[in-house]
Amino acid sequence: MFKSNNTDKTDYSPLIREDADNDLLCFGGDGTSLQMATLLSGEDPNRHVTVMSVGSTCEREQVNDEDDCEGQYNIDDTQATSSRKGAVYCSSTLLCYALSVLMTASFTSIVCILLFGNANTATEIKYVVSGYQPSAVPIASGSLSNLIVGITDGMGPSYATLARILKQYDNKEDVHNTYTNTSLSFDCDLIGQQRTRSYDSYITDSAAAASALASGHRTNNHWIGVLPNLTNVAPVFSAIKNQKNMHIGLVVKSSVTHATPAGFYAHTIDRGNEYLIADQALDFEPDVLLGGGRDYFENRPVAYYSSTKAIHNRSSLIPDFEGKGYIIVYNKKDLLASDPNAGKRVLGLFAGGAMKFSIDGDRESAAPDLLIMVQCAVDALEAMSKASGKPYALMLEASLIDWAGHINDGATIAREVLEWEKVWSYLKQRVWDQDRVQKQDARAETVTNTQTGTPSTSPFSLRLLATSDHETGGLTIGANGLETFDVAALANQKSSFSTVYSQLAAHRWSEYPQSRKEAMAYVTGLASEALGIPVSQFTEEDLECLYSPLPPISPDHAPSPGQRSFSIDLDCIQNARVHTAYTTNGHTGADVNVYAYPPLDPIFNSLRGVVDNFDIAWWMASQWDVDMSSERERVALIPNGSG
Structure with missing residues (x-):
């Protein structure tokens, strides 16, 4: 039994978990985590003990809902001052452990070296966020590998509040208890806000917003991937695909040809020309493309495909996708039956236009929900990445948050946000699981490489970034x-x-x-x-x-x-x-939130605070180290409907 040294003498034994590797995971607060970790690691110096030091915000729900807020800790001012999700990997020395909490990291290292000869061998004091160690030094360009970008279309801060209130009610928690702090899975991952506007208005639409987020350039409302001077601009996803041979995925609940997903691969001065955008999707060849929009790929009108604006002059594009090696799926059953390890690219079209709101769906629906689509997409992309040795990028859109906002439908807004919350929770677990695998591989490589002198390598890491394109409705x-x-x-x-x-x-x-x-x-x-x-x-x-x-x-x-x-x-x-x-059934010019996971990973440092929407794209381009100028030359001749 492990008890705190506080006056309440609480037994924290239920907060100690043992994983498959015989490592220990401790949850606690008010210094109790340190005490537990010291006692446990003292029994076996080679045993890893992960401490999640829980702050008051998450303390009361920690045991029952770890995904909501898996712990809080404070990093010293030399790194960053925050109170977000984190962990401390420790071994047996209580003195160094206490110093690491009370003093700066550099001071702690000096004292531990003086006392024990080497700070790392004496005690493994590492401040990390889900396995990523914060650093005071700038992150070099080209350091990003796998990235999942989430777009919560139309979601402003008040939408998150509404969803949190509804979640608390759904969980049958006492809404009148001021000590009941229900959290959303992304609450602890907030890193800043983003200014939304287009080139020609303080109030952007999804087309111009997606263009800024994806390409780093603002343009006119209703335009996608085309600058005001009618020249095409390259999305970062296009650059990483062509220059780095990375794998690309797009998963949405709207049509896959709608404004937001199109911003990551298409070029048109008319966001409504989804037949042209479907043509460009075929030419772009993403590895995974899931969502609605079947009507823009099949039984296309003669008036379009016989016109001079069409890129592919035919009624159906499905044979073209099949000819390029795609598996075509139209329902949840076939999607789940597809083998992610087969190395096949996947086109999933689950509705003629947009898919259903989550409030209108059911478990027996023939179409998958957003979480199932995301799970299948990540499985497929990770299998491709493992086979090729190339990283992947995945864009996810919780599309229908915006659609519910346009009709001022509060309950539907909240349900769509809660659906996204489940997706974010799942993705965080994928990051955590992958990090555990990396640590296991690193331990094995440490032994092997010490003997052979071979440099140590590790699998690609995964990071998450999410924001909205704009706020809708003015709730x-x-x-x-x-x-x-x-x-x-x-x-x-x-x-x-x-x-x-x-x-x-x-x-x-x-x-x-x-x-x-x-x-x-x-x-x-x-x-x-x-x-x-x-x-x-x-x-x-x-x-x-x-x-x-x-x-x-x-x-x-x-x-x-x-x-x-x-x-x-x-x-x-x-x-x-x-x-x-609500103030409107359209969009507003309000700032929207930016989330990242792991939230204290220094790779996100340039996105902290308040940034512009185009900063997201330039951050991606810098971290992947791609040449956007040469990519812009490559996409210059793609028909954009202006001729």
Whole structure:
């Protein structure tokens, strides 16, 4: 039994875990971690002990939800002052261990060398973040290997807050307990913010934003990979593919030809020309391409493929992909059945356009969710990387956060963010697992290379970076002077507003000719089912929200003049009940968050604080050490629709 030296005499034995390598993982706080580690490592000096020193933010949920916040620690000012996820690998010397906590790293090393001859052999005091040791020296260009870039389309800070509140409610935690601090899996990984704007506006759209994030250049709204002077600009993914032979993946919930994914490979002055973007996807040849957008690859209209703007003049591009060695999958079953070790590139098209909102999906759905797509993509890319010896880059987009924001649908926004949270948690575990493998390989190589004199090598490391392209909707939590919030009303919503509109649009209104009363009853029923509100509980204000957009009924027209109009009127009900509000059904110019994992890895130092959206691309280009000028020359002649 291990007890703290605090007055409460808490037994911390449940916080000690043993892994398959007989190494120990300790969770604790208030100095208890140090005590446990010293005792445990003292029993066996060769045993690795990982200490996760938990701060007050994460302390109460540490045991049950390690992914949310696996620990906090403070690094001295010579490295960085922070309180983020971290670990300390230690051996047996309590003095050096205490010094490493109380003093600077350099002072600790000097004292340990004086006392023991060598700081590293006397005690293995390493401040690391999930296996990566912080350094005060600048990181050299070309030091980046595998990278997963996440784009949470449209997610501003208030979206994360909304999702966190809903997660706390879903977990049945006491929302009135001020000591209950529910965390999202990315909360501990915040490193700064990003300024969003396009070349021609303070308020960007996804096309211009993706161009800045992917290529390092701002352009006009609605343009992708084309500068205001109509010349093409190269995405970093194009450069690393052609200059470094790296493997490339793109996974989204929108169509794979939509603005954000297109920003990483395409060039067009019209983001709406998704047939042209599909042509360019074929020519770009990513190793993994998963999402919606089947309609832009199959049964393409004659008006497009017979035009001079088409790159590939045919109705279907699928035979072309097959001819280039792609496996084509259209559902979850076939995706899961594909062998990641086969070395085959994968094209997955799971919907004609965008895929479903998570709130509208179910486990029996034929289409995979975002997490399954990500798992399969990473498996495939890692297998390719292992076979070729080349690293990989993967762009993921939680596309539909933005789509829910456009229709001011708070519950759907929160569910999409929580779906992304699961993906981020999974990816962090992949980083952690890969880091463990690297350490095991390094231990084996240390023995071998000491005997042979061969330089030690290690597998490619994996890093995560995530941000948003812009904020959508201008969500506020709290509205109209009210300082209350009804999360239950949010949690009770059963489907997205878009689903309700689709049901309205598909309805045969000829069954209710000239009958506004029956139409009103039908609309009320749909709203009741979607929002989880019994019809009897609708107030007069609720009914006014529902019925105000109803035009005179005709046999051929739905009662809503458009999806956004009807959705906003549905949100009129939710706003009044939940106490949220929105400033727009478009985008805003607000700054958005930037996350990285491991968060204290010095490779991310130049992205800390507040940066511009184009800084993300130049950071990638620098770390991969690619020549963007020569790549720009290579893409200059790709048709962009301007001729």
